[in-house]
Amino acid sequence: MLKGKQSWTFANAPAILTTGVTGGEMEGEGPLKDDFDLLYDDNYVNEDTHEKAHRKLLEDAVTIALKKGNLKKEKVQFFLAGDLINQITPTSFAARTNSIPHIGLFGACATSMEGLALAGFLTNYNGAEYVLTGTSSHKGAVEKQFRYPTDYGGQKPPTAQWTVTGAGVALVGKSVGILKPIPKLTSATIGKVVDMGLKDPFNMGGAMAPAAVDTIMTHHKDLDHGPNYYDAVITGDLGQIGNKIAYDMLQEKNFLIDRERLIDCGMLIYNKEQNVFAGGSGAACSATVLYGHILNKMKKGLYKRILFVSTGALLSPLSFQQKETIPCIAHAVAIEFA
Amino acid sequence: MSPKQPLTTKQKDYQKLENKDEIKRPLLRNCIKAFLVGGFICLIGQCITVFYIYFFNFTEQTASNPTVSTLVFISMLLTGFGLYKKLGQLGGAGSAVPVTGFGNAVISAAIEHRSEGLVLGVGGNIFKLAGSVIVFGVFSAFVVALIKTIFQLIGG
Amino acid sequence: MSNRKAMKVLMVILIACLFITTGCMDTKKKGDAKWALFKTTNPNPAVLNETSEEFAFSEEIHKFVLSFPEIYDAAIVVGDKQVLVAYKVKQMQRFKMKKIEKKLKKKLEKKFKDQNRKFTVSSDFKIFLEVVELNENLKDEKYSRKKAKKHFKKIIKLEKEKT
C-alpha cells in the first residue's frame, strides 16, 4: 500500500525465508567470514575468467538459498537480480542456468534493496508465492569495467573503496503459517536520484551519502517514525567517509539519530588491516552483509527492527570521462524480526 | 546536461560539508614515498646502464635503450605476479612515471583483455591506457621538432 | 605486509643487478679497467708507435687535458694519424658536457696544429673504459700491436656511431 510520498507498507508481511551468501578470498579473511555460506579462497572460483567467476558466485548463492528452503527452483516464480557489469550479463547468464522467470534490475549498488522491495511488493499482493532476489559483484570484473586493469599499478586515494567479491540471494515468500520468528519485510521506500555535483569516481561514499540521507528521511517521514524508531539504520556501501557525512548531514537537518544506530556494511565487511581504504563497496557489499551477518544478528536478538538502505552511484566510465557528475540513488527496506 | 552547469547552493553547501569529512590524501607522505620508489627505480636503471656499458658494446648514449627494455621486462614479471599494483599503491607516481609504469600500463591491459581473444582483446586493448602517452608524445614531439627545424632553416 | 613482499622482490632484483655488475668484472677486465668508471685512474697515456717522441707528445696532451678545471680524469691513446682522448667530467659540470667537448677539441687542435693529427675526444664512459683497457693491454709487451691497432680503430668507430 502506498504510504506517504514514495513508500510502501506490506500488510501481509512477506518474509525472507532463506538466504544464500557466497564470497571470495578477501571476504574469507575478513571479520564476517563465519556469516558466509560458501567462501572461495581463489577469486577465479574454478572458472577461467573473472566474469565467469562472477556468474558462478551468483549461481552458487541461488543454489544454497533454494537448498536451505528445501524448495525446487520450479516453485519459484521470479528471479529479480542485477549487478554492475555491462548489460548485467553475469546475472542474465545465471538466470539462464536456473531458468526461473527473470526480471533484470539495475540500480548500481542499490540493486539489492530495489530487488528486495519489489520482491516484497510482488509477494505481498499475491503476484508470486516465492521470489528470489539478489545481487553479486566481483572485484576483478568491476575494476576492469569501471577503472583500470586489475594489475595496473595505479595509486588509490584513501577515499577509494574495495569492491566486494561475492553474491547474496534471498528467497522471499509469504510468512503465513510460519510460527517461529523470521525476518519480515514491513515497508519499503524507493529513493529518488540525487546529484550533489561530485565528480571523483574514487570517492563514492561522499557522492552517495546525500542519496542515503534523502531516502532515510523520506522513509521516516512517510511512515511517521521518529529518528530512533529503528534499532539500526544500516547503509549499503557508504564506507567510512560516507557514513560520517551521512551522520553529519542528518544532524544538520535535525534528524537526531543516535550515532551508534547508523551503521555501514562497507565498514563491517573488512578488517582495518586488509588495506581496503574507506571500506567495502559494490552491489554484493550490501547483499552479503544483510543476508549473512545482519540477519544472523537479528536471529540472535541483537536487532529487532532495522532499516536497510542500499546506495548506488549511477555512473558509467563513459559518463565520468564526459565529465558528468555522479548521480546517486538509495532504496530502503524495513525488516522486522517477528 | 552540460558539464559546465553551475552548482546550486544546495550542492555547494553539501560539497563544503563533504570536503570537511573527506579523508585527505597524505600529500607529504605520498611525495616522500614517490621520491623513494621513483628514485629507487632510476637507481636500478643506472645500475643496468652501467652493466650494459661494461659488458656490451653500448656507449652511454645507446645504453639507455637496452636499459629501458630490461626495465620493461622486470615490469612484466612484477605485473604478471600481481606485485606491481602493490608497488603502485605504495609509490604512486614513483612507480607510474618511470618507464616501468608505462610497461605496466601496457602489460596489465594486455593480460586483462586476454579473455577477449588475442586479436580483439590483446591487440585491440594493449594501448588502452598507454596509448594516450604515445599519441601526445608523438604529436607534441612533431610540433616541437617542426618549429625547431623551421627556425633552423630561417636562422641557420 | 604485502607491500613488504613487493619491496623484498625489488631488493632481490637490485642485489642481483649489483652482483652481476660486480661479479662479472673479475672475470673479464683486468687491472685498472676493472674500476675505471668508479675511481680516478689517470692512466699513463699510451702510444701505438712506441718512440720517445710519441711518448713525450702523449704526456703533453695528458697534462693539457687535465689542465681543464672541469676534467678530473683522462685516458689517452696516440695513434698514427689520430689521437683518442677520453676524459671524465666533474659531476657538477656534466650539464655543460657538450660545450666542454667542443672547447676541448678546438683547443687541442689549435695547440697541436703542427702535429697534423685528428683528435677524437669523448666523455663517454664506454669510450673511457675501452681506452683504459687498451692502455692496460699495451703495457703488456707481448700483446700483439696489430690487435691493439684494431682495437684502436674499433673505439673510434664506436665513438662515431654514438650519435
Added chain:
Amino acid sequence: MLPMFFWAFVIGGLICVIGQLMFDVAKLTPAHTLSTMVVIGAIAAGFDLYEPFADFAGAGATVPITSFGNSLVSGAMQEAQTHGIIGVLTGMFEIASSGISSAIIFGFIAALIFKPKG
C-alpha cells in the same frame, strides 16, 4: 661515476614527486599525468635542455617517461638534419622505439603466460 648513481636517484625521485603532485594536488588521472610529462619532456628537448640534463643525471633522466618525449624529438631532429622537414615525420621513432617495442613484445608474452590477479 659514483656521484651519478646518487644524482640518478635524486633526479629520478624528484621527477616522480612532480608526478605525485599532479596526482594529488591537480587531481589528474595517471593517463593525464603521464601524457603531460611526455609533453614536458618534448618541450624541454625542443629547448635543448633535456640532453644536458640526461648527461648529468644518467638514468634519473632517461628512465622517467619524460625521456620518451625527448627521444621522439631528438629522433625527429636527427632525421631532419639529413632529410629536411620530411625527416620530422619519418624520424620520430628512430630512437624512441625501444620502450614501445619492448612494451608490446613483453605485453604480448605476458598475455600468453599470465592471468589477471584478482
